[in-house]
Amino acid sequence: MNTPFLPLSKPSITEGEIAAVAEVLRSGWITTGAKNAELERTVCEITGAKFAVALTSATAGMHLLLKALNIGPGDEVITPSMTWVSTANQIELCGATPVFTDVNRHTLMVEADMIEPLITERTRLIVPVHYAGASLDLDPLRALAERYAIPLVEDAAHAMGASYKDQPTGQSGTAIFSFHPIKNITTGEGGMFCSEDGQLADKIRQLRFHGLGVDAFDRETQGRAPQAEVIVPGYKYNLPDMNAVLGIGQLARLDAMNQKRAEIAHTYLEQLKxxxxxxxxxxxxxxxxxxxxxxxxxxxxxxxxxxxxxxxQALKDKQIGTGLHFRATHTQKYYREKYDISKTELPNTEWNSERICSLPLFPDMTMEDVQRVVTAVKEVIAEK
Ligand SMILES: Cc1ncc(COP(=O)(O)O)c(C=O)c1O
Structure with missing residues (x-):
């Protein structure tokens, strides 16, 4: 019998969640509506965030944030190179300059003393990343941002369900989550902008839907008033309700799914040590x-x-999928050619960029699957 391929990740979707999506499809209202409002409320309840705005992706959240803060040509945004390319891409597309910081060699997270030397009078924003689901050391980062009066926005794409000193990620400050299918919860594609700053959240909400003065969905009329006016030109990043309803089901299982992820991770740690x-x-x-x-x-x-x-490749030959999170952004063709960052400037990023590899980790993995991965890793090393 052929061994089935074990992917890096697979979303966990229940029959109940599928039924809930079907119900929205049958309801007559499939775009942004009551299910979005419920998803936003649920994220606020779980994270403690004051305001939450559902979006089509975390990338959309970064785009709207840069627009809301009026970041453009001549401005600099400090962010790690060791992250997904979407952040630097959005900074570039706004005409601003990404300033890449190095990361801790062993956690892959940015630390305040790495950022401080990069701050100039052009720095308009700092975007550190909660890497792989661990939390950033937020106290020193927040103190630094406050000292220089520069906004700090957490890239929390990986961090739904994480916490720092007992405070859930997203509770204070501003954080952007991703609900892409590989993430801890999914809406198919999607993201959530969370903030304690009501004015900023309002701007994101407005920019999310054409810059109209009212939301896409009016709870009284079950639709949008046709008289709605453009206050500023905006975008089209609103999440359909058929996606939002999936997220509501997923959030109800967040703790259980994260618990399973933790069990798998601890088994790996034990078996690979x-x-x-x-x-x-x-x-x-x-x-x-x-x-x-x-x-x-x-x-x-x-x-x-x-x-x-x-x-x-050797693991793939043994029917085990892996991932690369991430090849450093500054080594990608566009950034390499534009910024020509020397090999020694971001030493920890470069070192890890050549050596990192993500092993399969998803809630529906069995402990036999985990054993298969460990055995395959040991075989690849023994056969080298
Ligand atoms: C660290 C990080 N930031 C941002 C994103 C972008 O998320 P999305 O795919 O929802 O736009 C990702 C996606 O993989 C990510 O890993």
Whole structure:
């Protein structure tokens, strides 16, 4: 019998969630409406955020944020290179300049003392990333941002269900979550802009739907008043209700799904600890709750005499999927050619960019699946 392919990730969707989506499809109202409002309310309840605006993606959230803050040519935004390309792309598309910071070599997260030397009079925004589901060390980052009076917005794409010093991610400040299918909860595609700043949330809400003075959905009329007026030119990033309803079902299972992710991650940590050629990311020492979005290992490519891409291919040959989170943004063609950042400028980012690899991690994985991954990893190393 052929062994089935084990993917890096697979969304966990229940029959109840499928039925809820079907119900919206049959209801006569499938775009932004009551289910969006419920999803936003539920995210506020779970995270403690004061305001939440549902969007079609986290990338849309970053785009609207840059617009809401009026960031454009001549402005600089500090963000790690070790992240998904969407942040730098949006900064570029606004005509501003991404200023790439290095990250901690073993957590892949930005620290305040790495950011401070990069601050100039042009710096308009700082976007650190809660990496892989661990929380950033927010106190020093917030103190730095406050000292220089620069907005700090957390990229929380990986962090639904994480917390820092008992405070859920998204509760204070401003954070943008992603609900892409690989994430801890999904709406198919989607994202959520959370903020304690009501004015900023209102701007995002307005820009999300053409810049109209009222929302897409009026609870009284079950529609949008045709007289709605454009206050500023806006975009079209509103989430359909058929997506939002899936997110409501997913959020009801967030704790259970994250608990399963944690069990899998701890099994990996235990079973891989004897393998010298592999080093998982380190857990931060400050108090935080990991929501285990990703399980990232680094390969000792010198000792293995094998590069990361060959390692990924060898696992694929054994029917195991892996991922790369991330190839550093500054090494991508466009950024490499435009900014020509030297190899030594972001040493921890460069070092990890060549060595990282994400192993399968998703709630519906069985412990037999985890064993398959561990066995395959050991075989690849033994066969090198
Ligand atoms: C760190 C990080 N930021 C932002 C994003 C963008 O999220 P979305 O796909 O919802 O636009 C991702 C997506 O993978 C991500 O990993």
């Amino acid at each position: 004897e393998i010298d050629e592999i080093e998982p990311l380190q857990l931060p020492e400050y108090k935080m709750k990991h929501c285990w979005h990703l399980f990232v290992i680094r390969l000792d490519i010198e000792r293995l005499a094998m590069n990361r891409d060959s390692f990924m």
